[in-house]
Amino acid sequence: MNQAARRIGRTLALVLPVVLVLSGTLAVTRVPWAAPNAESQVLTASSDAASSQARARAPHEVLRDKLLTELQEKNPGVALTHLQEATNGRPSLARYCVDIARVLGQAAVAKYHSAKKAQAYSRPVCDTSYASGVSQGH
Structure with a gap:
C-alpha cells in the first residue's frame, strides 16, 4: 500500500506541473498585440515571433x-x-x-x-x- 501511494505521488509530482503550464499557456493563445480592436493579430504559444512582438517600443x-x-x-x-x-x-x-x-x-x-x-x-x-x-x- 505504501509503495502504491508513493508511485501515485511521484506521478502527480511529474504530471501536475505540466498540466498547469499547458492549461495556462492555452488560456493566453489569443492576445491582440497591436490595438484593442486588432482581431487579426493573434499570437500562439508556440510562435517564434513571440519574443520580437512582445518587446514594446520605448x-x-x-x-x-x-x-x-x-x-x-x-x-x-x-x-x-x-x-x-x-x-x-x-x-x-x-x-x-x-x-x-x-x-x-x-x-x-x-x-x-x-x-x-x-x-x-x-x-x-x-x-x-x-x-x-x-x-x-x-
Missing part, C-alpha cells in the same frame, strides 16, 4: 516617430507644439526632448531643402535643439 521612440510623421504630413510647427505638450503631460519624456527636437530640425531641412524655411517653424521647445538640428541638417 515611449520616446513612439513619440519621435509620431512627430516625424506629423512633420511630413503637416509642418514642423505642429510637431514641435505636440512635442511640448507631450513633455509637459509626461515629464519622463523630458530627457528625450532635446534629441527629438534635433531630429525634427534635421527632418524639416530634408523636407523643405532649405534651412531658412525650416528655421521659420522654430519654437522655444527644448531650448535651441530644433535650431541645432536645422543647422546640422543644412
Whole structure:
C-alpha cells in the first residue's frame, strides 16, 4: 500500500506541473498585440515571433516617430507644439526632448531643402535643439 501511494505521488509530482503550464499557456493563445480592436493579430504559444512582438517600443521612440510623421504630413510647427505638450503631460519624456527636437530640425531641412524655411517653424521647445538640428541638417 505504501509503495502504491508513493508511485501515485511521484506521478502527480511529474504530471501536475505540466498540466498547469499547458492549461495556462492555452488560456493566453489569443492576445491582440497591436490595438484593442486588432482581431487579426493573434499570437500562439508556440510562435517564434513571440519574443520580437512582445518587446514594446520605448515611449520616446513612439513619440519621435509620431512627430516625424506629423512633420511630413503637416509642418514642423505642429510637431514641435505636440512635442511640448507631450513633455509637459509626461515629464519622463523630458530627457528625450532635446534629441527629438534635433531630429525634427534635421527632418524639416530634408523636407523643405532649405534651412531658412525650416528655421521659420522654430519654437522655444527644448531650448535651441530644433535650431541645432536645422543647422546640422543644412
